[in-house]
Amino acid sequence: MDRNQIGKWLKNPGKMANKYSFHVVYFCTGCGIIEVPPSITTRWDAERFGIIPVATPRQANLFLITGYVSTKTLAAIIRTYEQMPEPKYTVAFGSCPINGGMYYDSYNTITSLDKYIPVDGYIAGCMPRPEAIFIGVTHLWKLIDMDKADGYKRYREDYVHYRANQEQILGELDWPPLFSKENL
Amino acid sequence: MNIIALFVSPLIALIAGMFFLGLSRKISARIQWRYGPPIYQPVIDVIRSFSQKSITHGKFFDFGIILSLSSSFVLILFLPIGKLCALTSGGLIAFLYLMLMGPFGIALSGAAAANPNSSIGISRKFLLALAYEVPLLLVLLTVMTHYHTISLVEIVNIQANSGWAFGSWALILPGIAYLLILPAILGMRPFEVVGAAQEISSGPIAEFGGKHLAFYTLQHALHVFVGIALFVDIFLGGWTFFGLLNPLAGTVWAVIFGIIIFLLKMTLVLFIGLFVNAVYPRFRIEQAMQYLWKWPTLISFVGLIIVVLTK
């Protein structure tokens, strides 16, 4: 541990702990997942930074969206994202979640993910190398330090709009709204 | 003395338990050619879990995990940690009862969550407990018969005079049986059937998040501590180390060094468990039960007969 950080730890332990203990939802949403096993195993060992995959979204705070998102997956992504406890962070891989990437004209993949769920950061490349994943994570650390990784807050504030966008694509959603008027 | 122990021993157990969790992650990583997380990583994880918003699934969901954690704390009070023991009266019988409360609380929570994965995990948890309780009971019965006492403190004190139980020929078989079921008690591979992440999404704790997860991690740390500490107390002579502490007898230093020796012995036992953990896959539940009812039960039963006949 860095000695300079002790002050930060005392000031806001929750924030610092969130930084150094990313529990990733293990959800193979796209082809970028192929670089996740190398980065969590021997060669790159993400556990050094406290990053481990967990089995259920309830225990996670980082959601890696690894590549293109088909409409069927989008429903699963939204459900998984809503199950995660706050604070939670989303990082999307590659160009596909930004604007559709090479699937710009595919009838089954959405073109920009941040219309449906908030995304805190994007990692460039198809697919990003394990090093790029780590760079993405360190950037996320900086964002958390500056309180700019506020995707979950935006989701709470603009939930009505996000829900409207989700319903525009997926039709009537078969789960109740996460935030109603009372618990906002 | 007892009043101090009342506050100090849960603290020691908690810190040591978290340390063991961190150590096991680090050692596993080293076996897998990895660098591994820092040893204090579980502490960070717990702080993070506490800082997260938790979702509750009803009163029983909250109650179960609290019950589990508090019973684990009470359990610690009955356990001699070195020379420290808060409640000397209950002995092994109370200990055995309380040891079941931890899994029971988790099961209660898991059942309240109404997740199919949790319910499968709970049924597995009870089956596994059923499987390892039989040899465990036999082992403890043998020890109680051999030493003519049900008090853990007594057992440790006798060992201080007559040598470790694991070294005496009469108790070597129960010792081996306990070592064989230790992974099952700790939930390590090859008996990692309850929290099998790849099969049933961590089983009973599938719905645990936020504070519930933090409580679970603390409970797990205590559980690991208790499982190993019981072995050290009964078979490895607790705080004793070939009369090393005799010159210090009666001083505070004896207590402190007793605890240190105790923890070192526990680390040694943990290492054995970790090495087994690293090279085996997990059993299926019926295979685990078959195994536990066969070898450990047989060995401990033979041990019991030997002790009964020779006394």
Next chain:
Amino acid sequence: MRELKLYFGPQHLGMVGNFSITLQVEGDRIIKAESNPGYLHRGFEKLMEQRTWIQNFPLVCRINVVEPDHMELIYSMGVEKLAGIEVPERGKYIRSIFCEMARVASHLFGAWAYANMLGFDTVANWAMYHRDLLLDMFEELTGARVYHIYLRPGGVRRDFPDGFTDRLVKTLHKIGGKVPDYNATFFENRLFQKRAEGIGIVTRKEAMRMGAVGHTLKATGLKYDIRKIEPYAAYDHVDFNIPTRTGGDAYSRLLTIRDDMIESVHMIFKLIDKMPKTGEVYTKTPNPFKWKIPAGEAYVRCESARGELGLYMVSNGGTNPYRVHFNTPSFNNGLTVLEKALEGESISDVGNIMISLYVVAPEIDR
């Protein structure tokens, strides 16, 4: 006992790929299983109709993430057949070596998946590390770790760099030296045998009835391998065995995969020895933007790491393909065979069986 409906995946640690199985469970037993693919459907075959022959290469390798190279191979073979292009001799050998490398990498990934599923973290870490060593060789050769786009109609993109084969042999020896360790801890581990033996049995008769391909079939003793039956690239110049087992269960399938991996490594050594030392590696093709391929149809097939891979392609004489249809091995194994193999098994073996059938989700969805 109460009947439960259990959703296995898509968000699941034991699930390889974005795939889901709906299970009807009674206690611990599965009564009925239903595959639910489509989470990765991007409509490749439609998209490929809208791109030129060469533009399709970045798409085609993304059909299977685990081993993109056989996808490139089959597409190149299809285009070559339609356009009537011949591959030079050295190009054929390089293709074979490249595809065998891909096969080894894919099998190591499979070993990771299987080990991870059963909680063998140590072996999983080793397998992933060794796969990474191989990916380094791919990176040296093609510049990319996963999607290589190295094969092209008429041959391969460029020749091997100087001393590449020596380094490849060295890497393969390094991986091969660990095989005894893998055997001791994983393949011949008694606990592991207990876990995998007698699980997900598919007999030969059933397998043939359900049109199974690849290791599902090889594990029942049938030597169905396109490399032997209809040799492509340089496979008719080299002598190799097709490893088989007779059990038909998950354990036999896994041992077949291991033997196949070892056989592939030996084959790479043989191919390197036999390879012509110099020569062209590709035939020149016309300007890719104006390249028109004469009308016609082609059905080509090759043996990918997962089994028979087919491609039906139609051209109407334009700059784009008129219709492309991939027949991927996982489509059959993952939809027909998996549902049958899961019936009557315990739920703790779902991932076990699925990985032993070697199902890769994007291949099904395309």
Next chain:
Amino acid sequence: MINELKQKLLANFNDVQVNIPEDNRMTVNTKKESLLSLVSYLKNMGYNHFAMLSCVDWIDDKEFELIYIISAYPQDDEHYQDKEKKNILLKTRISRVKAKFITIISIFENAEPYEREIHEMFGIHFEGHPRLTPLMLERDYKIPPFRKDFDTNKYVENTFGKVPSIKERKEGKK
């Protein structure tokens, strides 16, 4: 070998056209009525591996072409015969409007997912198929997406392109 088969087919079926474009491929064009009997005939001949079912949309002819590709498994464990090298492409054409055909599940069990996929992507109804439920798609596309008159660019523009960003939504509300 392949010529023998050709002779046999021509002798047994009167409305087939057999082509042999290369050594190991044989295309058999047939009327849709006799396809089922042709498939079972080939299966009895030992061509017991149903490799795939494909479909081509010939929009100019207003017809769908269904292609059944059938090959053979090796007979014994050690030796290969000539038979396994052959791939037989059975082709038949059906009308594009109210596209309908018969399932071959009774002959080849593994045709089931292929027929489901073709049903989903081309909108061809296979009579007698036990579950023609959607396999991969969840959305309702007015025209099945693999048909030639389905314009993906237009579709993407009209659906995914029409979704406003959150910022736009917020401004629109105000």
